[in-house]
Structure formats: C-alpha cells, structure tokens
Amino acid sequence: MKNLVVLSGAGMSAESGISTFRDAGGLWDTYPVEQVATPEGYKRDPALVIRFYNERRKQLLDVKPNGGHELLTKLEKHFNVTVITQNVDNLHERAGSTHVIHLHGELTKVCSSKDPYNPHYIKELKPEEYDVELGDLAADGSQLRPFIVWFGEAVPQIETAIQFVSKADIFVIIGTSMNVYPAAGLLNYVSREADVWLIDPKEVRVDSFLKINIIRKGASEGIAELLLRLCK
Ligand code: OAD
Numbered sequence: 190m191k192n193l194v195v196l197s198g199a200g201m202s203a204e205s206g207i208s209t210f211r212d213a214g215g216l217w218d219t220y221p222v223e224q225v226a227t228p229e230g231y232k233r234d235p236a237l238v239i240r241f242y243n244e245r246r247k248q249l250l251d252v253k254p255n256g257g258h259e260l261l262t263k264l265e266k267h268f269n270v271t272v273i274t275q276n277v278d279n280l281h282e283r284a285g286s287t288h289v290i291h292l293h294g295e296l297t298k299v300c301s302s303k304d305p306y307n308p309h310y311i312k313e314l315k316p317e318e319y320d321v322e323l324g325d326l327a328a329d330g331s332q333l334r335p336f337i338v339w340f341g342e343a344v345p346q347i348e349t350a351i352q353f354v355s356k357a358d359i360f361v362i363i364g365t366s367m368n369v370y371p372a373a374g375l376l377n378y379v380s381r382e383a384d385v386w387l388i389d390p391k392e393v394r395v396d397s398f399l400k401i402n403i404i405r406k407g408a409s410e411g412i413a414e415l416l417l418r419l420c421k
Contacts, residue, residue: 193268193419194357195261196375198275200364200389201408204255205280207248211366227340231302235332236323242335246296246319249278257363257408258284260416267420271353275365275372277337290353292346292372298336301327306345311336347371354378361415362387364408367395386415 199209208216224230225241262285264270272281272289277296281289299321301310310327325333338344354360355378362385367373376397379385387393388404388411395401402418404411 190267190269191358192353192356193264193270193359193361194353195270195272195361195363196275196354196365196372197272197281197363198365198367198372201257201274202252202255202276202278202280203364204257204407204409205252205278207252207278207280209364211368222340226337228342231334231339235302235334239321239323239335242296242337243320245277246314249296250316250319252278252280254280254284255409257412258286260409260412262286263416264419268359271357273350273353273372273375275369290346290350292338292344292350294335294337296335296337299327299333300336301329302331302334303327303329304331305334305336305342344371347375350375351378355380357383359384359419360386362389362393362395362401363411364389365393367393388412388415 203209210217220241225238231238258280261272265287270288272286274281274289274291275293277291277294279295279297297314299312299314301307304310310329321333323332327333354375357379360379360383376395379399385399386402386404388406388408390405390407404414406414
C-alpha cells in the first residue's frame, strides 16, 4: 500500500465548531497569544492559562468529529495513513484514525511544569478530571500544566513527523494557514515524486517547488473529492 500522510490544522475541526486561530474572529483575536500560548504568559499568570485550557478541554465534551475526520479514516482501507496534526483536540482519534501524531500537544493531557516532555510526568485526564486547578501537582511536585507546545518551545514530535513525511507517496494538507513553523516546513521534506494536495476554502500561500493540487473547499467536501480522485 502507498503511504499517505496528512498535515492537518485548525480548519480540519472548524466544521465541528472549534474556532480556527487566524481567521476573522479566530481564537487569537479573543485571547492574546502571548498571554495563553507562551511559557512567559504561563509564568506571569498560571491561573489564567490553566483556566483557558480548562475551557478548551471542556469544549471537547460538546463537539464531535465532522464528516472530514470520518472520511479520512476511510482512506485507511486504501493507504497506510499517518495523520500529523497541529490540532490539540482529539477529534481525529475519536473518528477512528489509528495513527495520529500531535505536533502541538494534546488538550486531554497534562504534564510537569518543570519538565514538560518527560513522559514520566505526562498524564491523560479522564473527563471528570478536565478541570485542573492551581495547586494540582505532577508526580515531580510541580504544578500540572497543559501538555501544549507553546510558542518559543521546541516541537519534540517534529523528527518523527519528518520521517513519515519523507516517505509519503501522497501528502495532503488540510485546513492550515501554513504560518507556523516547524510544522509548515514539513513540506520541504516531501519527495519530488509525491502527489501533493491542499484542501482549504481560502487561498493558502505555500512556498514550494512542488506541484500542488488545490481543492478549494471545506474539509468534509474537500476530502470527499480527494477520495473520489485518489480511489477511482
Ligand atoms: P489557522 O487559524 O492559522 O488556519 C486555519 C486554516 O483553516 C485557514 O487556512 C482557513 O482558511 C482554513 N479553514 C477554515 N475553515 C475551514 C474548513 N471548514 N475546512 C478546511 N479549512 C478551513 O490555524 P493553523 O494553521 O492550524 O498552535 O495554526 C497553526 C498553529 O497556530 C496552531 O496549531 C496553534 C496556532 O497558534 C498552538 O497553539 C501552539
């Protein structure tokens, strides 16, 4: 079977009712990114940051995977599929995708404030534990922090992602403005022979010598078209 690698972003979950970041009215319009998505913001006001992610986490209980997430799982019948997502929600997994790499962390997990990527202290929360409070501690005695890769932090999963991208026969970009690195830089590892697709209702500027097949549609309609075109 051919290797098909997806790079998804916030637009993938838009039809589930989760806001994107950079569209008008997006999350970064309402919450300053420096406040809620940087280590400095967390140091300055941990309670506010913990509350912000508690709200995002609780939203997971009210949303469902959309048709796009579901159609992606159908591709697994025809290809070896790896989903590399910038999203911190769990909608790919809930739809049934079996191989998902989260580049920017996961809302359902918490970790140590001192040593965030030490797997020893990373903990998956059950829904009844979604409300983390100041004073809830990781096993190393530090405050439990959201398991999110903030701006200015390293992206530990990027090396694994590069391995899969460089072996992709088909590479599909869905719902990302390709503004955030190193995620957007994954395109540089796609082979010249690969078949490359981009699904987004808006124009996305990408800096690449590759020929890209554009499907100017939302995720569920766009992935339905992709399925038709790949699995004729
Ligand atoms: P953006 O908000 O930058 O981009 C969202 C993209 O989704 C845009 O290109 C939209 O046109 C597109 N879009 C909107 N509705 C869509 C739909 N129904 N179907 C398909 N596409 C749609 O989000 P990302 O590129 O994911 O990081 O942002 C990357 C990272 O920046 C995020 O992971 C987050 C953010 O800051 C962290 O929080 C660390």
